[in-house]
Amino acid sequence: MPQIQRQDLPRALFQHLLDRVQSRNVSPDQLGALARWLDTQPEVPIGKWFKRFTGFTVCGEGMLIKTFLQAGQVPVGTDLNAKS
Numbered sequence: 694m695p696q697i698q699r700q701d702l703p704r705a706l707f708q709h710l711l712d713r714v715q716s717r718n719v720s721p722d723q724l725g726a727l728a729r730w731l732d733t734q735p736e737v738p739i740g741k742w743f744k745r746f747t748g749f750t751v752c753g754e755g756m757l758i759k760t761f762l763q764a765g766q767v768p769v770g771t772d773l774n775a776k777s
Contacts, residue, residue, distance in 0.1 A: 694736040695756040706757065713761040719749050727751060741770030 702710075714724070726746050743752045743762075750762040752770065762768055 694738060696734050696736055697731060697753065697758060698756040699731060702757070706759070709760065710758065717749065717761050717763045719761055723747065723749055735773070737773065738771050742773055743768035743770050744773040 713719070723746060730744070730746075737753060737756065739755050741752070741754050743750050745768075748764055750764075750766065750768050751758055752760050752762060752768050754770070
């Protein structure tokens, strides 16, 4: 299974993620929780996936993070929180 790509993101995707962080009010503490999870080099499925954090959800597809959702928005794909 792939690991999340953290460098050399497509420019448009990087800008989209920055826009979502701002528009969905993802706090610095929440970004810190995401960074700590990314530091564990998690493996993700090839298809769509998501991981819930306190106050937001990160959604991806394969090795790319695609967007951030606010609490209450419904993600699509494999729930990484359900894995043991």
